[in-house]
Amino acid sequence: MTQTPSAKPRKTASTAAGARKAGRGPAKTDMAGIAAVDGGADVEQRIYQSVFDGVLNQRLPPGTKLPEPALCSLFGVSRAVVRKVLQRLEHDRIVELRPNRGAVVAAPTPEETRKIFEARRALEAALVELAVQRHSGKDIEELHALLHQEEEAMANAYQPAWAQTARNFHLRVAALGGNPILLAYLTELISRCSLIVALYEPAGNAACEHEEHCDIVDAISKGDAKRAVAAMNAHLVGLEERICLERPSSVKTLAQMLNLA
Amino acid sequence: MTQTPSAKPRKTASTAAGARKAGRGPAKTDMAGIAAVDGGADVEQRIYQSVFDGVLNQRLPPGTKLPEPALCSLFGVSRAVVRKVLQRLEHDRIVELRPNRGAVVAAPTPEETRKIFEARRALEAALVELAVQRHSGKDIEELHALLHQEEEAMANAYQPAWAQTARNFHLRVAALGGNPILLAYLTELISRCSLIVALYEPAGNAACEHEEHCDIVDAISKGDAKRAVAAMNAHLVGLEERICLERPSSVKTLAQMLNLA
DNA sequence: ATTCTTCAAATCGTCGACGATTTTATGAGC
DNA sequence: GCTCATAAAATCGTCGACGATTTGAAGAAT
Numbered sequence A, B: 001m002t003q004t005p006s007a008k009p010r011k012t013a014s015t016a017a018g019a020r021k022a023g024r025g026p027a028k029t030d031m032a033g034i035a036a037v038d039g040g041a042d043v044e045q046r047i048y049q050s051v052f053d054g055v056l057n058q059r060l061p062p063g064t065k066l067p068e069p070a071l072c073s074l075f076g077v078s079r080a081v082v083r084k085v086l087q088r089l090e091h092d093r094i095v096e097l098r099p100n101r102g103a104v105v106a107a108p109t110p111e112e113t114r115k116i117f118e119a120r121r122a123l124e125a126a127l128v129e130l131a132v133q134r135h136s137g138k139d140i141e142e143l144h145a146l147l148h149q150e151e152e153a154m155a156n157a158y159q160p161a162w163a164q165t166a167r168n169f170h171l172r173v174a175a176l177g178g179n180p181i182l183l184a185y186l187t188e189l190i191s192r193c194s195l196i197v198a199l200y201e202p203a204g205n206a207a208c209e210h211e212e213h214c215d216i217v218d219a220i221s222k223g224d225a226k227r228a229v230a231a232m233n234a235h236l237v238g239l240e241e242r243i244c245l246e247r248p249s250s251v252k253t254l255a256q257m258l259n260l261a
Numbered sequence C: 001a002t003t004c005t006t007c008a009a010a011t012c013g014t015c016g017a018c019g020a021t022t023t024t025a026t027g028a029g030c
Numbered sequence D: 001g002c003t004c005a006t007a008a009a010a011t012c013g014t015c016g017a018c019g020a021t022t023t024g025a026a027g028a029a030t
Helices: A035-041 A043-056 A068-075 A079-091 A110-134 A137-156 A159-176 A180-200 A206-221 A225-241 B043-056 B068-075 B079-091 B110-134 B137-156 B159-176 B180-200 B206-221 B225-241
Strands: A095-098 A102-105 B095-098 B102-105
Touching: A043 A068, A043 A079, A043 A180, A068 A079, A079 A095, A079 A102, A079 B079, A110 A159, A110 A180, A110 A206, A110 A225, A110 B110, A110 B180, A137 A159, A137 A206, A159 A180, A159 A206, A180 B110, A180 B180, A206 A225, B043 B068, B043 B079, B043 B180, B068 B079, B079 B095, B079 B102, B110 B159, B110 B180, B110 B206, B110 B225, B137 B159, B137 B206, B159 B180, B159 B206, B206 B225
Parallel strands: none
Antiparallel strands: A095 A102, B095 B102
8 A cells, every 4th residue: 555656667658559669578778788787687686686685674574565566666567577586585485475365575483493593504514514625725815804894894883784794704605615506505594594683683792703703714724624513503503592582563665665765 | 348257268267276386275175076186276286297207207308498388288378377387497407497598408417416416415414314313213114114115116117116216215214304494405406316317327226225225214213323324425425426427319299208198 | 512691480578458366445233 | 332244446366469589491692
């Protein structure tokens, strides 16, 4: 509701004459070619990212409905593409698609949360072990650079920024494992974890987490697989334990939540 | 306008079910049973399964094109639903969706194959370790039942049947781990592995694999986590090593490959 | 005869529309 | 005043259609 009905697709042309370029395919309309990359080329990614960021920044609390017509007019595309994005979001467990009842932001249950963290521990343990075997000196340098970024983000005290750097760190460590498949699975899990952490984390243990990250890098750089796995496990267990169950709520329009308009 | 309150498009009346996942919620069994379960209820699952089985049984070799219009007329649905299924198949890495160029059956490269098996070893190791902790006596009985099925399938000498039982075994062991997320990931990986094995396996080592399965169950039943993980790892390494690179090819129509018509 | 150009056929991406289902608003009945 | 039945609105699932892109083949030039 409260939907401003003024938004309309840029070019409908429909049945009337002069429909020179009515049906816009994946063509970038060969403009200057610059803005096309982010502007009109991959609209799907933009929608996905908007919803994803909205969920991560708590503008879209769990249970928020995401009606297809609303997203259509917000992004100026047809339902076909919106529906495709929603399917991808459902697959990544960001939203839940209830048949004939629309899409809502996923609300992980405590039990689900436990399983997610358990799965994440298993994957990160395996990947850290691979990382110890396969890392090079240059990799360690890059990890140290990331740790430095974390310190800056900590000073900033803006939680989403810190969460972003922390996520980057874990993904980078996982990338050292050299297995794209496990990395893809872990990326999915880290997204879901971030979603949960963004909801429940009291926000204020960044320093503690940063210390643990440093431990992990130290163990990897020394080639101590056992200690690296143990440090990662301890870090993840600590992260899970810091979660408490409180859920803020607010009432805004979908456009506001998506940081549009 | 638009009278005809009773006239319906040719094949409707039941297509509106539209449940996406395997779990079908509202069971409207009032239609006196028209084989709705397999006939016209969940068409998407039927299409998915047809392609999946076709790939697994080598009727659909890698690189086979899957044009949307062909699938549409084969299954009597519109392109929207076919497209949805193809997206799901792409996500599960069964097919590859090239923009504007159609879908083809995925052809895993040797490098990819190595990574897939590596990921699978990591996941199954973690799950077997969980299974050792959480299994009950009844679970062991069921595993023994599965092993007995394997012996029957071995005598049958029909490779797809054996592959099916072997897959069941791994999935059942993984289910004992009690983590639906890891189980889902492993299901995906086992599908991809089966696809690869179906392509390359010389077919004839069933007895050897069965022995290794027995070892795994034995270790689990005795609560020996270390040995269970080692047995699983050895089993998977052996499976990977038995793969050679030969690829049969034949020329049939899509309908024949899908075992229709 | 080979190669490049040109054209037609096949196929894909997106759109608007229609029926079916769910949700919400309204009014009768207790 | 509250509850339940009814109707209207909103939303979802599917379909056919249109334009754009790719593919494959026919024809001209060297």
